[in-house]
Amino acid sequence: MFFIDTLEFEGLGNRSHLAGGPRAAVVVDPPRDIDQVIAAAAKRGVRIAYVAETHVHNDYVTGGLELARVTGASYLVPAAAHVSFARTPVADGDTVTVDEGLVLRALATPGHTPHHTSYALEEDGRAVAVFTGGSLLIGTVGRPDLVEPRLTEELARAQHASAHRLADELDDEVPVLPTHGFGSFCSSSQAEGDTTTIGRERRTNDALTLDVDTFVERMLAGLEDVPAYYAHMGPANAAGPEPVDLTPPRRADAGEIASRLAAGEWVVDLRSRVAFAEGHVAGSFNFEGEGKLATYLAWLIPWGKPVTLLADTPGQVADAQRELARVGIDRPAAATGGPAAWVREGERLASFPRARFADLAEVRGRGEEVVVLDVRRDSERAAGHVEGSVHIPVHELHGRIGEVPSGTVWVHCAGGMRAAIAASLLDAAGRDVVAVDDGFDAAGEAGLTVTRP
DSSP: OOEEEEEEETTTTEEEEEEEOSSEEEEESOBSOTHHHHHHHHHHTOEEEEEEOSSOOSSSOBOHHHHHHHHTOEEEEETTSOOSSOOEEEOTTOEEEEETTEEEEEEEOTTSSTTOEEEEEEETTEEEEEEEETSBOSSSBBOSOSSOGGGHHHHHHHHHHHHHHHHHHSOTTOBEEESSOSSOTTBSSOOOOSOOBHHHHHHHOHHHHSOHHHHHHHHHHHOOOOOTTHHHHHHHHHHOOOOOOOSOOOBOOHHHHHHHHHTTOEEEEOSOHHHHHHSBOTTOEEOOTTSSHHHHHHHHSOTTOOEEEEESSHHHHHHHHHHHHTTTOOOOEEEESOGGGSSOTTOOOBOOOEEOHHHHHHHHHTTOOOEEEEOSOHHHHHTOEETTOEEOOHHHHTTTGGGSOSSOEEEEOSSSHHHHHHHHHHHHTTOOEEEEOSOTHHHHHTTOOEEOO
């Protein structure tokens, strides 16, 4: 009998998989923090015999090289991937025996990258699962534009062909176990659902229901902006990442926090947006630890800029440190205990109001002139926006604050998290800001004019 355990990384929208038999297992696309993978294998009582990468990842730092070193496992990496470390190269059709009667077979599935490889897990010669990485996802496929702009259309066509290859070679009941697609920006579009099979994808996935030209046209038209930090992930993974260090960070007191702010470093408050708005260190930024911390912080921060984390408890710092290490933001300084301890004697905390769309409608109804700033993505904006609002996506705002018109800024997104980030950026820049903490559907319900296509 075989088993498959899935490790979820909600913040990045990714998954890793541990699969094996009674004695040995393979890990597919492991995270950088390998301790939890080792713990999962220990719980199963199995030896990690193989570590397999579906591709050189563009959205997170892999733990594959270190996991293979620590466990003595063979490190399977697609042969066509250009890497700077020793590994076991795998090509289309190669197989390895994971455990008795349990074989892992490589399937070339280019598209997300030119060298992308999926792996079919076969028990006694019958496929029982397929690990598809960034190829066939739930209801979609991995985006083809992360390698080289000139290759995007070619890779999009390859995605279509790879999806058909998987559907042609595998039975309908075979579970599809991707790495991306659960909120990751590596996915070409977001789809609902948590599990899928070859048969379900055959019926519902555009890559399997549309002709190649229509599929490519739709996919390329729907691609979102690429997170800026992706540019650093591929090179780090190709070079061979350093082992992760999750020992507690150095403690920063109020004086050091002030010095770091004065030096232009980033001081990041992990508390809830409610708590941040009520009182925070002037100049600090709010990236909620419970939100998509790694994605948005890594996207906005100038790469390599030192980070200081502020949180209520050491546990919150530890969770954030682990999340950030997955995208290569290592060894932050930190402080805990609440904002009163983070400012020097005589200094005052900053604050700004929060509101609903109904409050904005009331203000506009009184004839007050305010700036409405929409920080959603282009695709969200295109589906409908508040009439008269200014649009700057949150990931562009730090470099475009000078474009925000003068006046009090009412900033909104789709639900409140990104608006809180934007409000903190504006507040740190000295702007008067109101954070709209509300769902966008409430804008029309409140009587605001929402322009739709």
